[in-house]
Amino acid sequence: MxxxxxxxxxxxxxxxxxxxxxxxxxxxSLNYRHxxxxxxxxxxxxxxxxxxxxxxxxxxxxxxxKNINIxxxxxxxxxxxxxxxxxxxxEIAIRTLQxxxxxxxxxxxxxxxxxxVKQQQKMNEHRALVMDxxxxxxxxxxDAELKIFMVANDDIRxxxxxxxxxxxxxxxNFDDVAANLRNRDLIDSTRxxxxxxxxxxxxxxxxxxxxxxxxxxxxxxLAMEKIDQGDEFxxxx
Numbered sequence: 042m043x044x045x046x047x048x049x050x051x052x053x054x055x056x057x058x059x060x061x062x063x064x065x066x067x068x069x070s071l072n073y074r075h076x077x078x079x080x081x082x083x084x085x086x087x088x089x090x091x092x093x094x095x096x097x098x099x100x101x102x103x104x105x106x107k108n109i110n111i112x113x114x115x116x117x118x119x120x121x122x123x124x125x126x127x128x129x130x131x132e133i134a135i136r137t138l139q140x141x142x143x144x145x146x147x148x149x150x151x152x153x154x155x156x157x158v159k160q161q162q163k164m165n166e167h168r169a170l171v172m173d174x175x176x177x178x179x180x181x182x183x184d185a186e187l188k189i190f191m192v193a194n195d196d197i198r199x200x201x202x203x204x205x206x207x208x209x210x211x212x213x214n215f216d217d218v219a220a221n222l223r224n225r226d227l228i229d230s231t232r233x234x235x236x237x238x239x240x241x242x243x244x245x246x247x248x249x250x251x252x253x254x255x256x257x258x259x260x261x262x263l264a265m266e267k268i269d270q271g272d273e274f275x276x277x278x
Contacts, residue, residue: 049186
């Protein structure tokens with residue numbers, strides 16, 4: 042029976058732009074798989090912090106990566122997907138400001154990026170995938186049918202991150218979070234390996250003054266246009 046071929050949707054952008062929130066909602070609506078690549082980098086960062094890995098020592102890093110296994114499981118209590126590190130649910134731990142302050146330096150390490158990009162690229166077996174991060178449309182899936190690049194006003198991004206932390210029972214203040222986002226923006230945009238940038242064929246969306254519903258409807262319609270344009274194929278039995 043012929044069906045419309047599923048697509049890959051890449052959502053990139055700066056911290057606090059709501060990439061994961063949008064990606065989760067979009068994936069659920071399309072019945073696609075969602076992967077938050079930022080959570081993967083946070084999980085590696087958490088492991089490095091908890092195990093005293095020297096990020097200036099390549100052999101330390103190489104050995105640590107051999108002992109890291111990252112997975113995702115749906116949590117019915119929160120109706121969201123949690124991040125697992127070596128078999129343990131570490132979703133709350135990876136969202137702390139301590140991890141946020143260290144994740145960008147870790148993400149500049151080529152060995153870490155290569156380790157995670159290889160895992161991410163293996164997740165496209167059946168396509169039907171929404172993946173958000175910073176280099177999805179440029180490095181991980183440059184052939185993605187739909188690429189979105191999200192931006193937002195700096196103060197709005199800070200407030201969103203504070204709200205997210207509060208929901209998780211974490212403390213934070215505006216100045217600390219603002220400094221963290223500025224530092225991450227600088228590191229992510231200037232690193233030599235896979236810097237954060239808009240893909241040439243990505244659609245930029247400034248969601249500073251969009252509601253979640255407005256943002257979702259905009260991207261959902263873009264996705265449906267791409268899906269409707271897709272080739273038909275015979276679905277495997």
